[in-house]
Amino acid sequence: MPLAVDMRHIRKFFPSSSVLACDDVDFAVEQGEVHALVGENGAGKTTLMNILYGLVAPDAGQIFVHEKLSHIAHPNDAIKLGIGMVHQHFKLVPSFTIAQNILLGIEPNQAGFINNNDEADIVRRLSESFGLPVNPNARVADVSVGMQQRVEILKTLQRNAQILILDEPTAVLTPQEVRELYTVIRKLADDGRTVILITHKLLEVKEAADRVSIMRRGRMVATHSVADVTVREMANLMVGREVILRVDKSPATPGDVVLKADNLLVAGAGGMPAVFGVSLEVRAGEILGIAGVSGNGQTELVEAITGLRPVEGGTISLLGQDITHASVRKRREIGLAHVPEDRMEVGLNLKTNLDENVVVTHYQDDPYSKRGILRLPPIRKLAQQIVDAFQVKSARVGEEIKTLSGGNLQKVVLGRELYGNPRLLVVNQPTRGLDVGSIEFVHRTLIEERDSGAAILLVSVELDEILSLSDRIAVMFRGRIMDVLDAEAANEQDIGVLMAGGSLETEPAAAQKV
């Protein structure tokens, strides 16, 4: 097979972060294949692809597209060469229709006037020819994430992309949408197009790709035919050591009810209700997982429980005390700990040092302050204890934390929150953006915490995570809990149906539909 893309000796150093994101990387993709590019977070996958797409200028190296040496200085050059890229974060205009987005910048016009009907027709024909149905006149803001992604793909196809780069396309999709995406990808490859699929989910590689290239810390470590490697081998190559993929855990021994939410009503951004009448219970020594596609009220639910968002109706009690309207401090005094979704803005203050970050939940207590004056030695000691106990590498007492990796930042958060043995731990997306090694650590920590008797409410959009950690699983859709399943009995299909708003009783066929 001829090579569609051949990148040779690519090097890219970012002076601002002092990171060598690509270190003499060779990357070759055959025409007509689905080629997965995997690696831990920060391995340099996006950078490598941005170089191919003309968004980032490499320091050294050559790029051959369809076996011709090409100079790609700008995305326009890449588009001319037939390269299209769907970014990790979509770049659509929410207030425009799907057709307007797809034809943005290349609108059909007559003497400068745009004809909306022409636009819709073009998009309709395009979407039919690729078997990717969309409603051209729907506004992007109103359609699901899966649909938005489809729009992004169509956008590249409209510009005649022969080589398609998809950067972590599945992170935001339900299992069913993921399945559909694979079908589309396969079809594009069958048509002779080349697809580069960036991901860090290794099962997906097995399912969707022909070959796989693995990056680790800026280097290309291996390229294999997918049939020749196991998931375990890929994981080890990615991390550079043996990893434990499965979480070992014993059956839970639930104790008393720790958290009880009754008929909660919470408003989201803009005052629209985001949580409608959610009731749940979490017992000591168990993990209740909340599954769901992001944006279905999980964030609001967590914020209501942890005191960051006012409750409009219903009650919350923690260890029998009513905390529906209690302050954050009061909740924390009773025994709440919280690992928030956004560790950069909410969980930590990256503008200050390690010490001040770890003491935020205790700064008013003896011995960390006396009569309104902070006492530095105990604070330093606390920071040191957390660094030691959680092996926060390269974090040092008294120093800035903004240069720490995501995994180490999350360890700081976990260390602080678990200090003082909380009774209830609320964790939201605890492993988002973490590398495999850190994920393993976070998971092990959560199980240990459960086994020592904490009640844990785990919210995650990673279904694997929910399935492997939870003792019971609640599925949220549009602000409601669709069902609560026993983790033993739950499977991915059922949860997928519930996540999409289906019900297990009335629609048993939904699981097979895809």
Next chain:
Amino acid sequence: MVNRLRQTFKSLSIPVLAVILGLIVSSFFVLMAGTDPAQTYQRMFCEGFGSKGCQTFSDLLVVQVETEDGGVSSVFAPFYGVGGHRMAVVLERATLLILTALSATVAFKAGLFSIGMDGQFVLGAITVAFFGYWLPTQVYMLAGVSDPGAAPQALLSVMHVLIPLVCIGLAMAVGAVYSWIAGYLKVKLNVNELISTIILNAIAVQIVNYLVRYPLRSDFNSTARTQRIDDTAWLIPFNRGLFQDVEWFSGARLGIGIIIAILVAVLIWFFLWRSTAGYEQRMAGGSRRFARFGGIPSERAALRAMLLSGALSGLAGALAILGIERRVIDGYATSGFGFDGVLVAILARESVPGIILVAMFFAGLQQGATNLQFGDLPRQLGGIIIAFIILFSSMENFFRDLITRIQTRLRPRKTPYPNEAGAP
């Protein structure tokens, strides 16, 4: 410790670079004005920071002095005070700039971009201008003294301590309340504090202009002005009191205010970095959501920061009148000490020790630039030079990038990947 030193060096290198670049770029305008940049800058720095007889850059350090017997000897210039030293005037101005810059810093550190220092400053000033005159007259009346000159010494001594204290307290309260308005609007109604403080500044200027021109106008002098404050309210400058005989101080109204300003700076540093309240404010400033997440009452912290910030500007206004001006003259409301304080705070990167240095440097530059006009140079030239220096100083990231880029060029290439060392 070595690390500390290196950091200090690094943080100093950027402003120094900025000043040099600013001077180089403004040379263009100096040339356009038809003069020699080197000479102009020498004059500017001598007028700003020099002793009597300063002519060249080297005179800033060592100045040649004629001795009594007709010979010439070298003297360490900063200590050479004959005929008054420019640094005394620098310190007089810096007194106010330090306080308004601290005021800005307290707000900025709490994540509030309040630039209401001007308004708080002039309201503080007018407050003491009024009470510094009115309070003593009330006291004399109550004590039955008709001629203050003949008042019992004991009474005067007590008044000399209490009146300034009361005046300062009132000015701080006025500044605090005025600043609190913007804080309250921000916290309760989410009104952008930048906009509200700009408006409040404009209102304060109008209030003060009105008060000076009508109710508090003292005489029919062609420029409206308030009554001069009573002698018992006056913080007597060093050249009229404590250091009457030290010539170094002779040309400036520098007084106890500078000591107050530096003490306050130390206190503010301690408050911000060592008290739980300061911690709360800084955390709320770093990330409002982080503060709330940690259980910090961030609204209270924001309001407290605004109160403190206003009090500091009020204090600056009080010291300006009690120690320097002794009355408010029409037009003083737009003297700009508040806004210059904001600039000082930004240039000092909100560091308290930095503020003291930058305030002095800034005051000296302003003075030097203003005095350029006594040569044959256009008055605006000084403004242009200062503006360029500020512009380059605010290009922090540009310089930091430049420095790292130069460093990485010079350093042999090692593996710069950060996780490498820590990886298992």
